Amino acid sequence: MQDQAFTDDFRTQFDLLMRLRRDVRRFRTDPVDEAVLTRCLDVFRLAPSVGLSEPWRVIRVESKAARDAALKNFQAENEQALSGYSGEKAQLYSQLKLSGMKEAPVQLAVFCDDATDKGQGLGAGTMPEMRRYSVVSAVTLFWLALRVEGLGLGWVSILDPDRMARDLGVPGTWRLIGYFCVGWPEELSDTPELEQVGWESRGTTLPVEVR
Amino acid sequence: MQDQAFTDDFRTQFDLLMRLRRDVRRFRTDPVDEAVLTRCLDVFRLAPSVGLSEPWRVIRVESKAARDAALKNFQAENEQALSGYSGEKAQLYSQLKLSGMKEAPVQLAVFCDDATDKGQGLGAGTMPEMRRYSVVSAVTLFWLALRVEGLGLGWVSILDPDRMARDLGVPGTWRLIGYFCVGWPEELSDTPELEQVGWESRGTTLPVEVR
Numbered sequence: 001m002q003d004q005a006f007t008d009d010f011r012t013q014f015d016l017l018m019r020l021r022r023d024v025r026r027f028r029t030d031p032v033d034e035a036v037l038t039r040c041l042d043v044f045r046l047a048p049s050v051g052l053s054e055p056w057r058v059i060r061v062e063s064k065a066a067r068d069a070a071l072k073n074f075q076a077e078n079e080q081a082l083s084g085y086s087g088e089k090a091q092l093y094s095q096l097k098l099s100g101m102k103e104a105p106v107q108l109a110v111f112c113d114d115a116t117d118k119g120q121g122l123g124a125g126t127m128p129e130m131r132r133y134s135v136v137s138a139v140t141l142f143w144l145a146l147r148v149e150g151l152g153l154g155w156v157s158i159l160d161p162d163r164m165a166r167d168l169g170v171p172g173t174w175r176l177i178g179y180f181c182v183g184w185p186e187e188l189s190d191t192p193e194l195e196q197v198g199w200e201s202r203g204t205t206l207p208v209e210v211r
Numbered sequence: 212m213q214d215q216a217f218t219d220d221f222r223t224q225f226d227l228l229m230r231l232r233r234d235v236r237r238f239r240t241d242p243v244d245e246a247v248l249t250r251c252l253d254v255f256r257l258a259p260s261v262g263l264s265e266p267w268r269v270i271r272v273e274s275k276a277a278r279d280a281a282l283k284n285f286q287a288e289n290e291q292a293l294s295g296y297s298g299e300k301a302q303l304y305s306q307l308k309l310s311g312m313k314e315a316p317v318q319l320a321v322f323c324d325d326a327t328d329k330g331q332g333l334g335a336g337t338m339p340e341m342r343r344y345s346v347v348s349a350v351t352l353f354w355l356a357l358r359v360e361g362l363g364l365g366w367v368s369i370l371d372p373d374r375m376a377r378d379l380g381v382p383g384t385w386r387l388i389g390y391f392c393v394g395w396p397e398e399l400s401d402t403p404e405l406e407q408v409g410w411e412s413r414g415t416t417l418p419v420e421v422r
Binding site: 004005006007010011013014016017018019021023042043044045046048050051052053054056057058059060061062063066077080081084085089093098118119120121122123124125126127129130132133136137140141143144145147148149150155157158159160161168169177178185188192194195199200201202203204205206207208209210211 | 259273356360379399412
């Protein structure tokens with residue numbers, strides 16, 4: 001045991017956190033305490049970012065107009081996605097609940113500012129997508145922080161990202177990373193809903209090759 | 212307190228984990244126990260992935276030839292990056308240690324298979340980059356799992372991703388997400404090295420706007 005390691009008890013709970021983190025689409029409608037939400041959002045500032053560019057930009061979607069526009073965006077793209085399947089797969093897809101946008105008390109559109117000067121481009125010269133990846137890392141930490149509090153997050157990606165950016169009136173250099181529903185999950189599970197309903201299952205091994 | 216929340220003690224330790232996660236570039240050269248590494252890699256299988264596509268592909272870079280090629284790739288791109296700065300910034304950049312590739316006992320090149328059929332494209336129609344984001348989320352969980360064990364991870368992105376893919380002979384549909392150095396960190400810190408040396412500092416607030 002190295003002296004910089006966390007305790008065995010923490011490791012056990014951390015493993016449980018990994019197993020119970022879910023993409024949540026079924027939320028209760030009761031509100032989220034603002035102090036708890038703020039505490040969870042604070043982990044963004046502890047997230048890794050390329051060159052310390054901190055390119056994350058968060059829009060809290062609160063107004064009826066903004067939520068309606070986001071929901072319409074999802075509904076249009078989800079219908080389009082359904083039309084790409086046929087037979088049993090289409091039948092199954094049509095029954096999936098792929099967002100909690102009608103119920104989730106907190107909704108966030110998270111963007112990456114591709115043009116930020118912060119960090120002076122360090123680490124993002126050959127792979128400018130690193131800025132977007134930084135935002136994804138931050139969202140992943142936020143996801144875990146929410147789960148620690150008992151809250152759930154659902155990542156909605158069945159959206160036209162340009163339409164979302166236009167509807168929210170954000171700068172042209174901002175790229176949508178995801179639309180996030182946050183709230184109290186209806187239930188807790190160690191199995192993804194897509195696996196429960198038979199859409200797809202998780203692999204049993206990690207593909208690792210050696211060179 | 213909601214009944215699905217973790218304990219206060221866990222929350223305190225989780226907060227510490229967030230604060231002590233670092234991008235590590237200074238490693239000790241002593242080996243990493245295989246069982247510990249396997250345990251950490253196992254969190255990939257618990258990571259979120261769009262449509263359960265699990266698009267992550269891991270290459271463990273072990274041979275001298277493969278490591279030399281990766282190091283040369285980094286050195287060439289780092290020199291190129293340096294030439295983009297001038298004056299004090301160039302002076303500072305030239306003194307930065309931006310990878311632990313010469314010392315880290317474990318090195319992984321992680322790719323996203325953009326063409327995987329797994330998940331049948333669910334959630335990735337309008338935002339196909341979601342597959343790459345899934346890999347980033349998985350890497351972020353792996354990063355934390357390593358830190359729980361006392362291990363460090365360094366994300367190297369100053370690389371020509373196409374050259375890396377060619378050098379490692381991976382399929383053409385695989386896109387490099389990052390090259391990762393893993394090992395025992397020389398020291399523990401709650402402050403990013405780029406902040407310590409004055410390259411850039413972290414913000415004190417998270418930018419949140421309301422719509």
